[in-house]
Amino acid sequence: xxxxxESGGGLVQPGGSLRLSCTASGFTFGHYWMSWxxxxxxxxxxxxxxxxxxxxxxxxxxxxxxxxxxxxxNAKNSLHLQMSGLTDEDTGIYYCARLLVYxxxxxxxxxxxxxx
Amino acid sequence: xxxxxxxxxxxxxxxxxxxxxxxxxSNDVGTYNLVSWYRQHPGKAPKLMIYEVTKxxxxxxxxxxxxxxxxxxxLTISGLQAEDEADYxxxxxxxxxxxxxxxxxxxxxx
Numbered sequence: 529x530x531x532x533x534e535s536g537g538g539l540v541q542p543g544g545s546l547r548l549s550c551t552a553s554g555f556t557f558g559h560y561w562m563s564w565x566x567x568x569x570x571x572x573x574x575x576x577x578x579x580x581x582x583x584x585x586x587x588x589x590x591x592x593x594x595x596x597x598x599x600x601x602n603a604k605n606s607l608h609l610q611m612s613g614l615t616d617e618d619t620g621i622y623y624c625a626r627l628l629v630y631x632x633x634x635x636x637x638x639x640x641x642x643x644x
Numbered sequence: 645x646x647x648x649x650x651x652x653x654x655x656x657x658x659x660x661x662x663x664x665x666x667x668x669x670s671n672d673v674g675t676y677n678l679v680s681w682y683r684q685h686p687g688k689a690p691k692l693m694i695y696e697v698t699k700x701x702x703x704x705x706x707x708x709x710x711x712x713x714x715x716x717x718x719l720t721i722s723g724l725q726a727e728d729e730a731d732y733x734x735x736x737x738x739x740x741x742x743x744x745x746x747x748x749x750x751x752x753x754x
Contacts, residue, residue, distance in 0.1 A: 561741070565690075572647065572733060572745060572748040573690065573745040573748070574745060575743040575744065578741050578742075585741070589645075623689060627741075629678050629696070629737060630680035630692060631680070632695070633692075634689040634691070635689065636689050637689060
């Protein structure tokens, strides 16, 4: 059974940093692209970033470029999102998802709250 | 990249059929047959319902079907059931493995 479990969410002050992690199981992690998708409170889904199988191909939504870094550790079946320069617009639930040309499996999400 | 446009809400009675539209541009929906649809119940993670415009993942009811015409994709739910009450989002590939989601549609079963 495919499972994706996010961790690392929490409360952070504006301008601060946070690192999210996603631990995968039930499939060969290193064979798949992975993504982060977020959802602000009461709002819709927003694609944030993708990373290819070996970490050489990475894309970000314009609003996080230069502030967020996606990475992966295939030996540990883990995906990460390092977030810095956080603003209240970054508040929301961050989902880890497996990417084919669609998002076929999703984690339950990590809650990030940016507030003073 | 702007979000794809969906109606804010759609409603129907049990047993009826409803259709949710997803309008993009010639740069996304109109070019790529890579539209997917997701259902999200309150407080839950999204679930894939349709991929590559018309395909259903294993385990998804055949009451769900997808189509596309020009820059607009559509999700049809037939034989509406109480469990279909949820938010629905479309998503399109826009090139270079970049994706854009729709604005979301709340489906209400009357």
